[in-house]
Amino acid sequence: MTKHDPERADFIVDFYRFTLAETGKPPTVRETAKAVGLASTSAVHHHLKKLTTESRAVLLRPRGKCWCYCHYQASSDLDI
DSSP states (O other): OOTTHHHHHHHHHHHHHHHHHHHSSOOOHHHHHHHHTOSOHHHHHHHHHHHHHSTTOOEEOOTTOOGGGOEEOOGGGSOO
């Protein structure tokens, strides 16, 4: 984990929120990488996996679906 991981994770969540609001569908991994300023899609996968598995998860990944089908879940809908 780098010192930028929490900042990037927050930016990814904001980017998902914005893209879903604007287009009605989540961004692809490549779109997310470009928006966040990462050259590697594997780094985006790292953040997405962390955001879907933490106890405070804010992104959902339906079983068997690719990352581009992740959907933002408002934190007020979470059981924290």
